[in-house]
Amino acid sequence: MNNTGSVTVLQKYQRKRLNQRGQTLMYLAFGSIFLLAITVLGTLVGDIAITTNFTQKNFLPHMAHPFGTDWLGRDMLARTLKGMSISIYIGLFASVISAVIAAILGAAAATLGKKVDAVITWFIDLVMGIPHLLLLILISYALGRGTFGVVVAVAISHWPVLTRIIRGEILQLKEANYIKIAGKLGQSKMKIVVKHMIPHVLPQFLVGLVLLFPHAILHEAALTFLGFGLPPEQPGIGIILSESMKYLSLGMWWLALFPGMVLMTAVLLFDLVGGSLRKIIDPHSAQE
Amino acid sequence: MDIGPYSGILKYIGKSIIKIISLLIAVSILSFILVSASPVDPVRAFIGEIGMANMSAENLNKLEAYFGVNTPPIERYWNWFTDFVQGDMGTSLLYRQPVSSVIHVKFMNSMVLMTTAWIFSGFLGYIFGIVAGLYRDRWIDKAIKGYSLLIASMPTFWLALVLVMIFSVWLQILPIGLSVPIGVNAAEVSILDSIKHLILPALTLSVIGIANITLHTREKMIDIMGEDYILFAKARGKSRLSIIRNHALRNIMLPAITLQFASISEIFGGSVLVEQVFSYPGLGKAAVSAGLGGDAPLLLGIAVISATLVFGGNFIANLLYGIIDPRIRRGSAYE
Amino acid sequence: MSCMNNKDILQIKNLSVSFTQYEKGLRKIDLKVIQNLNVSVGEGELVAVVGASGSGKSLLAHAILGILPHNCDAEGNIWFEDELLSPERIEELRGKKIVLVPQSVTYLDPLEKVGKQVRKEQNDKSVRKKQEELFAFYKLPQNTSDLYPFELSGGMARRVLLTTAMMESPRLIIADEPTPGLHLEAAKKAMGHFREFADKGNGVLLITHDIELALEVADRIAVFYAGTTVEEAPVADFQSVDTLRHPYTKALWRALPQNGFHPFPGNQPYAKDMPNGCPFGPRCPQLTPECEGNILEQTIRFGTVRCIHAK
């Protein structure tokens, strides 16, 4: 058996061309900028979105009106941007409220003893027992529908999943050896919370918050589409799509196609931003 | 209570049923509070604005008494609850029929739609998820993952509209759905018609449902393929096919069951939107009509029924888990 | 070459395994976990590779069997019964001529009955008979076949894992930490089966962190330090520090509780900050500038050593 001098390659790792971490950061930046742009543009278009122009009715998409115009001659691009920015604002507000509820309930369940935990987990089961959209309809119905109803409904119904996550994280953290050791080393409860718990839970909370966004936006649009949400005079994406239904059989496909695509893109981007954020923050997936 | 080897599982079933009943009562209370809190006046909703103007004070009082406008909420809930237990869910304001019979008809329609979608999305979702997980980072995984991520972001009702545009407006091979007016009894529609009307809603619901199941199954599959026992099976020289058949598929079954039954809630939510777009006479459409038309008793009834479906699904999932997983079946995890 | 009088079953030359890892931020580094590792197992031999836990020596077993994680590179020459192995050939041999005995019950599918798993799901009479005989041979209770892995006691699990190896007619067993957490006496007893197997003219490669166990059961010991084997010596050489070759092995010997328990300054370098040349260099009392160059393996008195100062 001689040393042949050459070496057998036993395994070769198929490296990706792009650095994964760099790619993730790029997604994050791209997604954030795009969403910010939609929001800002939507806010800036102002009245264009509701200005009627009967000389320009039912135009197919072209240079001057890339998304076409509707039966009142309103520019669909402006309406879509406006609608999307309203959805994003509502989503933002609703996600923050839901996330705060989740943080409070999750922390309470994990720290205030078995009884509180049992009550909160039972409550989570309860809320998750009603299909989400039906719950939204119920809440919005209770509040007499309209903008206020949809905002509150979306805001107070998205907490259960994040509550579970936060509860689980804190429970796990409480059992972590290093936390128990800190206590034996004389660290006060307050210090342990500030130094060990918050820095661990906060990033997960932020990721959870961002990942609530797409759900909140989709649900707002759905609720508005069904007629429970924004009033018809507001150019919400849900309103635009629900109105477009009447004109579908007339072949006015652009009324539904583009607004829906923008909505889908926004949701996809929020998912992408949240996912990228998690990849960067979460040590478990850091090596992927 | 000691009933031999099954005492653990029986105890578990007993406990679960008690928990489900407590949750269902809570759901009914929560829903009751919500519909009661509504500023929508049931009497006004029942007879409409013009009716209100022409109504005599005496009749109005009768109606108010019927809807319990002046009864304290707790008593009203108790009345509803005792009636409910006896099978009476009140009268639907929109349909002018007992809620139970409205729900019965709508439920049957929805069941056809939801079951079709549930089976299709489950079946295809697993296949896609398993394939993607097995061929992680290869082109087929990328295609499946990309498709699923796209679909997961897609608004259900928009997909429904797009499908209508393609199949009904453009290709004109399927009914536009909107042709069935609100409130038409399912019995008045011919079977062939029903099936035609079922295709697009079921397709929409299935396509949407696949995404989630695929993505979750894929994650689980990747986890399983990284387990020690898969590594050891490889080290023992087992073929890839044998590893997949004997270990991967066996182990993916457990999370798959949970996922499949947990998807009931989502499918129900999706059916509300899909039924609305296609005017499909099911529970979801009824819920929307009830909400818009101020039909509180019907809304309440649908909430309780849908919660029963969700909890029932969870219960069956746990039970199946107990049958399949030997650690639970033979161990003492139920105690 | 390290063989004394008999043929080698396994010979590994210049095995390297490296991972790609991401640092904080965007920096990507190649983590060399195993570097230029040499080891061999002869007929009738039980060879122990001894190294600290978490030092990557388990990857040696995985590399020989071709079951490394997908995100790493591996190269090196592996000869099995005088045949230079290709990755494809490894795939053919593993589980047949080369078998792994893993360390714990997590290596068994939790949802499949033990007997079926040991038989690799085959149900022929002959396979069934062999499995039953093996279970009887290793004194496993009659009903073991119908148990699930979680129902096995620690000792039973160890024997079941052993039967998985014996179902075929292997020439080489690779045992990766087969005795975790056992007292020396119990571990020695558990190793008896491996000894028997080797005595029939086969080979055993024992990968362990426990040098005391290795000294008790092995014929030869390969000392694993910072990703490579610095010395491979017959167990007899460990009776005195003077017969050992590498300064690390000598320090290791002196650190044994029974040999004075002498501490030695410094630390094993972490895979990330590996020095040039000899990995032991920074701690070595005999360090010279030449130690930072390429260190070739030399054979001294039936043992090999990777040190230019060794005598």
Add this chain to the structure above:
Amino acid sequence: MILEAKGISFGYKKGVNILDQVQITIESHERVGIVAPSGFGKTTLCQILSGYIKPTSGQVLLDGKDIHKIEGYCPVQMIWQHPEKSVNPRLRMKDIIAEGDEIEDRIMDGLGIERDWFHRFPGELSGGELQRFCIARALGKRTKFLIADEISTMLDLITQSQIWKFLLTEVAERKIGLIVVTHSNPLMERIATRRVVLDTQL
């Protein structure tokens, strides 16, 4: 000082005790080895003795005082088997070591802790290096008893001897009581002045 375990029983499941009526008394000059086959609750006993978990019945007394009633720095410090679980992965080593009493340079040097490790995160150190930090951290001024649960199993022998050599002198000088769990007999022989054998019927 005296550490007493009085009638300690412990079980995770009702009716199945892994520890049954354990009695141990240790004075601060003693070095006690706990001997039992694996799975016999040695780690659990260590955690009970250092006040991490409460026994199902019985109590642990430090100079007559219930160990669970001690506020602030606990004079009974335990060193765990897995150092990577004993440190917060998000903190730098200097912040981790600063949590307890101030640790003298003498101790750092004795354990071979290098100064440039202080600015690293736990993920940037090897298990052996981390374990040295954990040992240093447990050797605060107020420590009277040290409980070492298989602290060197996963370290290489040279590090083991380095750590134990230092620990033995330190413990002797400061009259710290030492309780050791290890499966290595030679190590046990070198360390323990007395042994406690656990034999519960499982």
